[in-house]
Amino acid sequence: MTVQSRLKEVQTISIKSGGHTTISDGACVMELVSYVAGEPWSDHPDCACPVISAFLLAWDDGLPSDADRDRLLKPLIVKLIGTRSSTAVEETRAYLAIDWFVRVQTPAWLELAGLVDHALAIREISEIVDLDSLNAAEGSLSAADSAARSAAYSAAYSALQPTVEALQASALDLVARMIAVEAAS
Numbered sequence: 478m479t480v481q482s483r484l485k486e487v488q489t490i491s492i493k494s495g496g497h498t499t500i501s502d503g504a505c506v507m508e509l510v511s512y513v514a515g516e517p518w519s520d521h522p523d524c525a526c527p528v529i530s531a532f533l534l535a536w537d538d539g540l541p542s543d544a545d546r547d548r549l550l551k552p553l554i555v556k557l558i559g560t561r562s563s564t565a566v567e568e569t570r571a572y573l574a575i576d577w578f579v580r581v582q583t584p585a586w587l588e589l590a591g592l593v594d595h596a597l598a599i600r601e602i603s604e605i606v607d608l609d610s611l612n613a614a615e616g617s618l619s620a621a622d623s624a625a626r627s628a629a630y631s632a633a634y635s636a637l638q639p640t641v642e643a644l645q646a647s648a649l650d651l652v653a654r655m656i657a658v659e660a661a662s
Contacts, residue, residue: 483513484555492546494538496520506537506550507557514558526560528570533557569606576605579614587621590628595621 493503500512507530511522521530533550540546584596599621602614 478515480513480515480555480558483515487513487554488551491543492537492550493543494540494546506533506546506554509551509554510557513554522557524559524561525557526562526567526570528567528574529557529560532574572606572611575611579605579611579618583618583621587625590625590632592621592624592628595624 487504487509490500490504490509492506492509494505495503496505497503497508499518500508504512505520507520507522507525508518510525510530511517511519514522514524516522516524520534521527533553537546537550540549580600580602584599587593587596587599595617598617599614602617603610605611605614
């Protein structure tokens, strides 16, 4: 069976989250890469860069539906074959991923939480390309982390407050009923 015939076959299969033992049990994106490449079944195929694989495994598991996985990840399967490279290339790819998490994903979540100033400060951090540039970003990241934790706590506290108050009232009622049982004895 050729790469093209296996690729054609996987176009009929929906990508699933998690790990699987065989293609008939389902397959994550990296398991399909190993299959299309003709390698032994694995979510860490030898033909693919381990940094890209780790990123895609996490993304695969984080996507909300098979349809999203198919739409976003299927086009990458053939492109991932042959991406394994030198340690230097893998390190560069790792810093690309770190930079994306820091300067793209984190500000998006901060903006959603209404922390626009912190999001802007992180977006303005110089590109993270090595350990020195990551260390240089630490101050902005620390401030944003603190603000995000505070905002998340406040939002969660506000959302939970009606339930907390209802349970407190119910607990008071329970104590009153328990006291009444003792007083009646």
